[in-house]
Amino acid sequence: MPSLKDLKNRIESVKSTRKITKAMQMVAAAKLRRAQEAAEEGRPYAERFSAVMAGLAASVGGNDGAPKLLTGTGSDQVHLLVVMTAERGLCGGFNSNIARLARQHAQSLMANGKSVKILTVGKKGRDQLKRDLGDSFVGHVDLTEVKRIGYSNAQDIARDVLARFDAGEFDVATLFFSKFVNVVSQEPTALQIIPAKFESEEEASGGAFYEYEPGEEEILADLLPRGVATQIFSGLLENGASEQGARMSAMDNATRNAGEMIDKLTIEYNRSRQAVITNELIEIISGAEAL
Amino acid sequence: MADTMQFDLVSPERRLASVEVTAVSIPGSEGDLTAMAGHMPTITTLRPGILRVEAGSGTDEYVVSGGFAEINATSMSVLAEKAIPRGEVTAEFLEGLRKEAEAAHEAADDADKDMTAKTLADLAYLAEAMV
Numbered sequence: 001m002p003s004l005k006d007l008k009n010r011i012e013s014v015k016s017t018r019k020i021t022k023a024m025q026m027v028a029a030a031k032l033r034r035a036q037e038a039a040e041e042g043r044p045y046a047e048r049f050s051a052v053m054a055g056l057a058a059s060v061g062g063n064d065g066a067p068k069l070l071t072g073t074g075s076d077q078v079h080l081l082v083v084m085t086a087e088r089g090l091c092g093g094f095n096s097n098i099a100r101l102a103r104q105h106a107q108s109l110m111a112n113g114k115s116v117k118i119l120t121v122g123k124k125g126r127d128q129l130k131r132d133l134g135d136s137f138v139g140h141v142d143l144t145e146v147k148r149i150g151y152s153n154a155q156d157i158a159r160d161v162l163a164r165f166d167a168g169e170f171d172v173a174t175l176f177f178s179k180f181v182n183v184v185s186q187e188p189t190a191l192q193i194i195p196a197k198f199e200s201e202e203e204a205s206g207g208a209f210y211e212y213e214p215g216e217e218e219i220l221a222d223l224l225p226r227g228v229a230t231q232i233f234s235g236l237l238e239n240g241a242s243e244q245g246a247r248m249s250a251m252d253n254a255t256r257n258a259g260e261m262i263d264k265l266t267i268e269y270n271r272s273r274q275a276v277i278t279n280e281l282i283e284i285i286s287g288a289e290a291l
Numbered sequence: 292m293a294d295t296m297q298f299d300l301v302s303p304e305r306r307l308a309s310v311e312v313t314a315v316s317i318p319g320s321e322g323d324l325t326a327m328a329g330h331m332p333t334i335t336t337l338r339p340g341i342l343r344v345e346a347g348s349g350t351d352e353y354v355v356s357g358g359f360a361e362i363n364a365t366s367m368s369v370l371a372e373k374a375i376p377r378g379e380v381t382a383e384f385l386e387g388l389r390k391e392a393e394a395a396h397e398a399a400d401d402a403d404k405d406m407t408a409k410t411l412a413d414l415a416y417l418a419e420a421m422v
Contacts, residue, residue, distance in 0.1 A: 041305040048301065048368050052334065052361055151303040151372070210361075213321050213335040222336050223359065226372065233303050 004276065007269040011262060018258035024090065025251035032183070032244035038149070039180060039237040046234045053227055057196070060216050067217075069224040072195035073171045079109050080117045080138075080170035082161065082193075084177040084235055085125030086243040087144045092250035094178060094186060094243055099128040101188040102176045106133055117170055121157060121236075138164070149240055154233030161232075162225055165194055177235040178242035184249050186242035193231050196224060296328040297366040298344060300353060302374040307353065308344065315367055316343040317360050318413075326362045333362045337371060339388065339413045341420065352377035354417070356388055377421075385418050 002010075057070055083102045085095045102125070106116045118133055120126040121141040130137075141157055143149070161173060173194040179187040212219055298315055300308040316325040318340025326333075339356040357372030375384065392414055396407035 038304070042303055044299070044306055045301045045303045045370055048299075048361070048370055052359070052370075056334075154303070209332060211331055211333040213319060213333060219334060219336055219359065226357070230303060 002272075004269065004272055007265060007272065011265045011269060014258050014261050014265065018255055018262065021251045021254040021258060025248055025255060028091075028244045028248040028251060032241065032248055035237070035241040035244050036180070039234075039241045042234055042237050046230055049223075049227065049230050053196070053223060055210070056216060056220050056223070060220050067221050067224055069165070069194055069228070070196050070220065073168075075171050076114065078115050078117065078170040078172075080119060080161070080164065080173040080194075081106060082119045082121065082157070082173060082175045082232070083125045083129065084175065084239050085120070085122035085128075086239070087123050087142075088243075089124055090250065091243055091247035092253075094246035094250075095122075095124040095128060097186070097188045098176055098178055099125050101190060103129060103132060105174070105176070105190060106136070119161070122239075138169070149233075149236050151229070151233055154236055155229045157232050158225065158229035161194070162228060175231065175235050177239045178246075180238050180241040180245060183245045186246055191231065191235065193228055196227055294328055295347075296326075296330075296364075299366075299368040300342070300344075300355075300371065300374055301368065302358075302371050307374055307376070308351065310344070310346055312344050312346045312367075314345045315369075316345075317369060318342065318355070319360070326360075326367055329364050330362050330367075332364070333360075335360055335362075337369070339392075339410065339417050341377065341417070342369065342371075342374075354380050354384075354421075380421060385414070385421065389414050389418070 060070070081102055083098065085098050089095065102118075106118070109116050116133070116136050117138045118129065118136045119139045119141070120129065120137065122143060126137070126140055139160065141160070143153065146153060164170060165173070172192065175191045175193050177189060177191070179189045181187055295311045295313055298308065298310055298312040299306070314325055314327045316323060317335075318338050319335040320338045321335065323340070324335070336359045337355055337357065340354075342353045342355045344351040344353070353371075353374050353376055355369065355371035355374045358370045358374075360367065360369045373388070389411070392407065392410045396404070396411055399407045
């Protein structure tokens with residue numbers, strides 16, 4: 001049975017924990033709004049981009065001279081997994097979910113005799129995958145110092161990936177990130193970026209025939225590397241919003257749990273206080289009777 | 292035929308403009324071109340330069356770099372990798388672009404040297420036009 005003083009200390013410590021989680025929740029809520037705005041601002045670009053690319057890819061894709069970024073190297077022996085996670089923890093299952101998806105993907109590839117290389121973006125993903133897949137790591141991108149994710153961050157990552165592709169280090173690249181559905185639900189997603197796949201939502205903009213300046217192939221060669229950067233960028237933005245959403249709901253839960261714990265401890269504290277008082281009264285009364 | 296068209300200027304980070312315009316001049320990689328409503332459907336890549344938007348209310352100017360423009364009879368979208376209103380352009384911004392282009396020029400192999408040298412020249416011209 002803990003003493004009154006012990007109980008009081010515990011209540012105090014849970015209270016300060018609750019203050020911290022509450023503050024973290026509010027910070028995450030503010031950041032979430034900003035991250036969500038950034039993700040929405042970036043969407044028109046990504047959508048127009050893939051619509052145009054889909055049209056181009058459809059008209060050039062069949063040719064022999066089509067760029068390798070579009071058609072692939074003709075083999076799928078070596079896979080590069082780009083695993084994007086957060087730099088910080090305390091955001092529920094966010095990092096673990098992405099890491100788990102990537103791990104499953106890697107294991108099923110290896111079971112099929114393919115080799116796997118991993119590029120991690122974000123410290124937490126690297127930490128979680130290190131034990132099982134540490135040998136496959138080829139690089140890590142640190143975004144700890146980055147306050148606000150900009151397009152240049154995505155370009156840096158894309159440049160790294162493309163340099164490896166040009167050097168023939170891998171055949172297929174897949175991006176792992178978490179898609180932001182809403183505050184309580186984030187969906188870990190795998191997206192193949194090389195060879196490029198574009199969803200053609202509109203049927204080539206109403207079937208209009210475009211005049212290409214310079215030629216289709218040149219444009220495609222110019223735009224494909226940019227497409228990789230664009231996809232990485234929208235992945236980063238989705239990830240940013242997801243991370244804050246996950247942290248917000250995790251911290252909300254933690255705050256609520258702390259509140260429940262405080263209630264329980266307070267009841268226990270009051271009961272033991274009552275017991276102490278009753279005890280003292282009995283002692284006084286029996287002392288008086290004895291006289 | 293309508294004499295205005297829908298114009299969108301988007302960069303990966305934000306949407307800069309979405310307005311009804313009468314004419315837009317863009318720095319295409321094969322030369323400048325001005326598009327008005329009813330233009331032939333065209334897709335062109337961009338070189339670094341100044342994009343001029345003429346709407347009923349006046350003229351807006353933006354500095355763009357990299358990306359492409361998609362022109363239709365009734366609408367036009369410019370997807371620029373970097374785009375900022377001309378008024379917000381700073382010397383640091385231009386310097387940053389120049390450094391990037393120089394690095395690309397250093398790294399390029401012979402086949403691409405022409406392209407990167409052209410980008411550098413375009414940037415120098417742009418910097419001159421800005422002062």
